[in-house]
Amino acid sequence: MKIASRFLTPPEPAATIQLTLDGEPVTARAGDTVAAALLAHSGDASRLTARGAPRTAFCMMGVCFDCLVEVDGRPNCQGCMVQVRDGMVLRRQRGPRKLMGGAQDA
Amino acid sequence: MASGTSDIAIIGGGVVGLSTALGLLRSGRQVTVFDGADMDLRASQGNFGLVWLQGKGADFAPYAEWTRDAVAAWPDFAGGLKDLTGTDVALDQSGGFEFFTDSEEFSDFAAALGRQQAVLGNRFSHEIVSGDDLRRSHPGIGPDVVGASFCPLDGHVNPLRLLQVLRCAVLGAGGRLVTDAHVVDVQASGGGFDLTLRDATRVTAERIVLCAGLGTSALAGKLGFRTRVRPQRGELLITEKLAERLPFLSSTIRQVDEGGVQIGGTKADAGPDDSETLEVMAGLARHAVQVFPALADVRVVRAWGALRVMSPDGYPVYARSRLHPDAHLVTCHSGVTLAPLHATALADWINGSVDAPNLEAFDENRFALSDAA
Numbered sequence: 462m463k464i465a466s467r468f469l470t471p472p473e474p475a476a477t478i479q480l481t482l483d484g485e486p487v488t489a490r491a492g493d494t495v496a497a498a499l500l501a502h503s504g505d506a507s508r509l510t511a512r513g514a515p516r517t518a519f520c521m522m523g524v525c526f527d528c529l530v531e532v533d534g535r536p537n538c539q540g541c542m543v544q545v546r547d548g549m550v551l552r553r554q555r556g557p558r559k560l561m562g563g564a565q566d567a
Numbered sequence: 568m569a570s571g572t573s574d575i576a577i578i579g580g581g582v583v584g585l586s587t588a589l590g591l592l593r594s595g596r597q598v599t600v601f602d603g604a605d606m607d608l609r610a611s612q613g614n615f616g617l618v619w620l621q622g623k624g625a626d627f628a629p630y631a632e633w634t635r636d637a638v639a640a641w642p643d644f645a646g647g648l649k650d651l652t653g654t655d656v657a658l659d660q661s662g663g664f665e666f667f668t669d670s671e672e673f674s675d676f677a678a679a680l681g682r683q684q685a686v687l688g689n690r691f692s693h694e695i696v697s698g699d700d701l702r703r704s705h706p707g708i709g710p711d712v713v714g715a716s717f718c719p720l721d722g723h724v725n726p727l728r729l730l731q732v733l734r735c736a737v738l739g740a741g742g743r744l745v746t747d748a749h750v751v752d753v754q755a756s757g758g759g760f761d762l763t764l765r766d767a768t769r770v771t772a773e774r775i776v777l778c779a780g781l782g783t784s785a786l787a788g789k790l791g792f793r794t795r796v797r798p799q800r801g802e803l804l805i806t807e808k809l810a811e812r813l814p815f816l817s818s819t820i821r822q823v824d825e826g827g828v829q830i831g832g833t834k835a836d837a838g839p840d841d842s843e844t845l846e847v848m849a850g851l852a853r854h855a856v857q858v859f860p861a862l863a864d865v866r867v868v869r870a871w872g873a874l875r876v877m878s879p880d881g882y883p884v885y886a887r888s889r890l891h892p893d894a895h896l897v898t899c900h901s902g903v904t905l906a907p908l909h910a911t912a913l914a915d916w917i918n919g920s921v922d923a924p925n926l927e928a929f930d931e932n933r934f935a936l937s938d939a940a
C-alpha cells in the first residue's frame with residue numbers, strides 16, 4: 462500500500478466553498494475547518510463568552526473550546542473540528558446558547 | 568511548613584474540616600488544617616452543592632432538627648463568608664423539588680415527608696404535587712413525571728466556590744493550612760498527639776479533630792474510635808451553559824449559577840472506585856430528559872464519579888474519643904448543608920462550652936463495636 466493512500470485526497474488548491482456568517486457571504490477554501498475559514502476571513506472575534514469577552518479559535522485541535530460557533534442552527538459547535546461545506550450557515554454566538562437551540566441575540 | 572505544635576490539628580481540608588476549622592478559629596483557637604494529597608478521594612471536589620432539608624431525618628428526629636437549623640443558618644453563613652473573602656458562594660434557597668416517575672416511590676417519599684413534617688412541625692413545610700398540577704404550574708415538565716414533592720426551604724450553592732471560599736476564610740481568620748499533607752499515623756503521647764505525614768514529617772498537636780472524609784477509617788482506630796465510613800459512588804453530568812434559567816431546582820437536576828445544568832443523584836457501592844460508567848451516565852441523561860424534555864438537545868460537556876462519605880447508618884457522627892478525650896471525630900454525608908453549624912455550634916461542642924448543643928444523639932456509641940472490626 463502506498464503511504465499516500467492512507468490520507469484524504471487534498472482538495473484542489475483553488476477550490477472554494479460559499480457559506481454565510483451572520484447572513485453575510487463568506488468564501489472559504491475547500492477542506493478548511495470552519496475555524497480556519499473564519500480566521501482567514503477576518504481576525505475578528507467569532508463569539509462572545511457568557512461574560513461578554515471576545516473569543517476566536519486558539520488551539521485549532523479541539524481542546525480549548527474557544528472556537529465555538531453556531532453551525533446550521535446547532536449552537537456550541539467546535540469550529541476547528543468541522544469542515545466547511547457549501548451553503549453552510551454560520552452564526553456568531555453572543556453568550557451562552559439558548560435552551561431551545563440557537564445563539565442568544567445581541 | 569508542616570512542623571511545630573498547634574493548639575488544634577484538623578485532619579482533613581475538605582468542606583467539613585474547613586468549616587470546623589473556621590468555627591474553632593472564631594472561638595479564639597489556634598488551628599492547623601492538614602489537607603491530603605491531590606489524588607486522595609475528595610468528596611468536596613465532586614459534589615452537587617445542595618443545601619437540602621426534604622427527606623432528611625424523617626426517621627431520626629435529631630438529624631431532622633440539626634439539618635433544619637443548618638438550613639436556617641445558611642443565609643448568615645454565606646453573608647459572613649462573603650464579608651470575610653469578598654466571594655459569593657451563590658446561595659439560592661428558593662425551594663426544591665423531588666421528581667418521580669414511579670408512583671410507588673412517589674407515595675413512599677410522600678409518606679416519609681409526612682413523618683418529617685410531624686417531627687419538625689411548623690419549622691418545616693412541604694407540598695405533594697400531582698404530575699398534572701405540576702405541568703400546569705411548570706409547563707415543560709415531561710409527561711412521564713407522576714408527581715413531585717416541593718420544599719420551599721431547599722436550595723443550593725456553588726460547591727467548588729464554597730470549598731475555595733472556606734479555604735480563604737480559614738486563612739483569613741489566621742488558620743494554617745498545610746497542603747499535600749496526608750496524615751498516615753497519629754498517636755496519643757503525653758497529653759497531646761503526634762502526627763506523621765506521608766513524607767515522614769512529624770508534628771504535634773494538643774487536640775485533634777478527625778474530619779478526613781473517606782480517610783477517616785484508616786485513622787479512627789488509632790484514636791480509639793469505632794466509627795468506620797464507606798464510600799458510596801454517585802455519578803454526575805454537566806451540560807453546556809444555557810442562557811436561560813431552568814424553572815426549577817431538584818435534588819437531581821440543578822442549574823449552576825454559571826449556567827450549566829448538573830445532573831446526578833445515583834448511588835452505587837463500588838468501593839474506592841470513583842470512575843464513571845456509560846450505563847449510569849446514560850440513565851442520568853434519560854432521567855433529566857424525562858423530567859424536562861427540552862434538555863434533550865443540550866449537550867453534556869463533562870461527566871465524573873465521586874464518592875460520598877457514608878457512616879454505617881448514614882447520619883452524621885460527632886464523637887469524642889473515650890480513650891483520648893482531646894480527640895474528636897466529625898463525619899457526615901451532607902458537609903455542604905451542615906457547614907453553617909460546623910462553623911459555629913460544633914466548635915462550641917469541641918471546646919466543651921456551656922452553651923454547646925447536645926450532640927449525644929450523634930455519638931458513635933450507636934454503632935456496635937463489631938462495626939469497627
Ligand code: FES
Nearest residue numbers: 521524525526541
Ligand atoms: S480552537 Fe481550540 S477547540 Fe477549537
